Amino acid sequence: MFEKVQIAPPDPILGLTETFKADPNPDKINLSVGVYQDSSGRTPVLETVKEAEKRILEQEDSKGYLSMTGAPVYCAVVQELLFGAGHEIIDSKRAATAQCPGGTGALRVAGDYLHFVHPGAKIWLSNPTWANHNTIFGAAGLTCEQYAYRNPETNGLDFDAMCESIKTIPKGDVILLHGCCHNPTGIDPTPEQWAIIGDLLAKQEVLPLVDFAYQGLANGIEEDRTGLLELVKKVKQMLICSSFSKNFGLYRERTGALTIVADDAQQANTVMSQVKLRIRYNYSNPPSHGGQIVAVVLSDKELKAKWYKEVAGIRSRINEMRHLFVKTLKEKGVKQDFNSIIEQRGMFSFSGLTKEQVARLRDEYSIYIVGSGRINVAGMTPSNMDRLCEAIKAVV
Incomplete structure (x- = not known):
């Protein structure tokens, strides 16, 4: 053969x-x-990562499988990093998170979920976008379309063209947005523009999928979630793919997450039940080490401040x-x-x-x-x- x-x-x-x-x-x-x-x-290797690994080595007593969605403590710190402690989404349990092998793994799980559960949905990617977005979603069976983003004359954001593009996206389709540090352009919307984008998506009934791979590398850990927080004020349902490759330096540990934001806790759990099946058919359960590092650092006040x-x-x-x-x-x-x-x-x-x-x-x-x-x-x-x-x- x-x-x-x-x-x-x-x-x-x-x-x-x-x-x-x-x-x-x-x-x-x-x-x-x-x-x-x-x-x-x-x-x-970050000093906080080294310290976390020392603690893990001293305390770890098993190499048993994680569940399909990973370690609960990891999923909890991911949500807190995305939305901030005490956010309504967390308190109302409208979010459900699955630990994934890197941000790329989270994107593929999201693509598999969309293709299987919402087979008519197309996904709209910015022009330009990360080259692997097209191949990941194409491999998952999704049709990829483009929306306007960069103005080649100014090498900045063409916001008017972006908004006009969004107005043409059919109800029930998906739009991929870069949470911050847009790859490849480095061009991000302002908070005011994020709010307008949220209004447009709510009106169009388009599902946002936020690729959030660089939190902390634009203006700060908390500052960089501004766009995401503006979106969730306007849109009730969302998918978020996050990664700790860049801000923790965990490139080879493949540490990421897929977070579902839904209307209520029951709906979040229902959607996650379908996500879990996609995970089971792919890699069954995520690797542990990178997630343990993130959980140790973000659960310790001093380590978190140092990070x-x-x-x-x-x-x-x-x-x-x-x-x-x-x-x-x-x-x-x-x-x-x-x-x-x-x-x-x-x-x-x-x-x-x-x-x-x-x-x-x-x-x-x-x-x-x-x-x-x-x-x-x-x-x-x-x-x-x-x-x-x-x-x-x-x-x-």
Whole structure:
């Protein structure tokens, strides 16, 4: 049977990493895959994570399976992080959470649920969006459509076009929204715009699916849930996919969650019963270690405060690189306007570089950027900035 198999095309992002690893150039730079790096180019383990792991090692007494929805304490801290302690959604038990293997796993479970339980629903993705959104939902059997998002002339949000797009989405369809740090553009709506989006979705009777992978990397842990909180004021039903890869550095531990927000507790439990079946048919139950780490840190007042500071340090370094990048390009005499990158938030920015320019950066300078021009700002360091900007000057 295998003789007929043809080689699959490489993943547009992870495939670049494989090419990067094989590149013998000692000065190569990887700005493609979404992994945070410190000023020395390492992906560190947070001190709070190390402390939590020490406690887990000392206290853990079983490696038995978790339930299909994971550990209750983990699910509880996920909801508190999303909505804030004492929020009406939590107190009324209108939310139900399932621990999932990463944010990607949560998205796939959501896609499987939507395809099976709401087979006529299409999912609407921003133009542009994370490249894997299309493949995840397509693999789950959903039809993907697009709504307007980025204004290519300003490299900012085209909010009027976005609203007009939302008005065309049929009742019963699903819209994927990025909770903060939009990937790949780094462009987010304002709180006032989030409120308008919520009104439109309520009027259209469109179900929001919020991809919340970067909480804390825009303006702060609590500040970054502003958009989500504006939405839940307007919309009663929602799906939320969250991840702790970036803000906890738990990339290889695959730690995420799918949260259902429903009209009431009974409805939330009913929807979760269908989600549990999708989980059972896929991976049965989630991995434990990453979830234990998150639960230990967020359940301890001192560790949680220290984690807030560590996330603030990550956020600060990324924003410093944004400013240094634009400043260095100007100093080198680059005429193209990159100022919008300073206003964007999170690990990624839409640079405006063309596919041809990206190809030249890779082939001539061993600088790896996704073909769309999306750059991982967290991959920039003070030591590689001069070479990076010199190369960009040569290709633009």
